[in-house]
Amino acid sequence: MSTASGGAGGPDRSSLADQTVVVIGASAGIGFETARQVRAEGGRVVLVGRDPERLRKASLELDPVATAAFDATDTDRLKQFFDELPGPVDHVMVTAGAPFYMPLEGMDLADARREFDDRLAVTLAVALYGRDKARPGGTLLFVGGTGGRRPAVGMAVVSALTAAQPALVANLALELAPVRVNLIAAGFVDTPLSGRLLGDRLDARREELRATLPIRRVVGPADMAALALHIMRNDALTGATYDIDGGQQLLPR
Numbered sequence: 001m002s003t004a005s006g007g008a009g010g011p012d013r014s015s016l017a018d019q020t021v022v023v024i025g026a027s028a029g030i031g032f033e034t035a036r037q038v039r040a041e042g043g044r045v046v047l048v049g050r051d052p053e054r055l056r057k058a059s060l061e062l063d064p065v066a067t068a069a070f071d072a073t074d075t076d077r078l079k080q081f082f083d084e085l086p087g088p089v090d091h092v093m094v095t096a097g098a099p100f101y102m103p104l105e106g107m108d109l110a111d112a113r114r115e116f117d118d119r120l121a122v123t124l125a126v127a128l129y130g131r132d133k134a135r136p137g138g139t140l141l142f143v144g145g146t147g148g149r150r151p152a153v154g155m156a157v158v159s160a161l162t163a164a165q166p167a168l169v170a171n172l173a174l175e176l177a178p179v180r181v182n183l184i185a186a187g188f189v190d191t192p193l194s195g196r197l198l199g200d201r202l203d204a205r206r207e208e209l210r211a212t213l214p215i216r217r218v219v220g221p222a223d224m225a226a227l228a229l230h231i232m233r234n235d236a237l238t239g240a241t242y243d244i245d246g247g248q249q250l251l252p253r
Helices: 029-040 052-062 075-084 109-130 156-176 192-212 221-233
Strands: 020-024 044-049 066-069 089-094 134-145 180-186 241-244
Touching: 020 029, 029 044, 029 052, 029 221, 044 052, 052 066, 075 109, 089 109, 089 221, 109 134, 109 156, 134 156, 134 221, 156 180, 156 241, 180 221, 221 241
Parallel strands: 020 044, 020 089, 044 066, 089 134, 134 180, 180 241
Antiparallel strands: none
């Protein structure tokens, strides 16, 4: 699969035209919007999602070169996916997963252990199985969060993973070079997942953020996708964590 080139000056960073991006978690929200923006720039997309019907609907709009419906936490299936992926790709983005909030009182240790295993194992599996599929200068791009940086009741698992992901990404960037590895750390993003997590409290949360965030609006999937595409284009970026929260971390609790 060909990639855009800027000649003697290096790769063309102005667009993703003719590049191929694998999006894991592509059927809705951040993943879907990232794939849509890649397609708008003339790039190709490979879509991976857990729900076959939602993936089918996304495919009707995005016209991917390929799709695969499976749960990314099934690392054996993830290995098979990369093994069967034809040719090199330019970028791999992983948006799959949801935050795990649970206070110690009432915590199911098996659930907590599974969350650690799934989140870290998916990152390592994409690095291990995707490293030979990503072209030099391309990026493996993961999505995490910023909320766990402040200790609070119910945040033990999220906080530990929030601390671990940047360290993991920085180390992978050294091991996988010249393939790049980066992390986007988001605050609240107005996605269908947020709606499922908050239920009837969603509108109140939106209004609170509009009133208090320095940017005076809520961060949406388009903001996340724009940052993701910037990281894909700019081959000077690796081993780093990029916050996008509209200034949410600056606010007092």
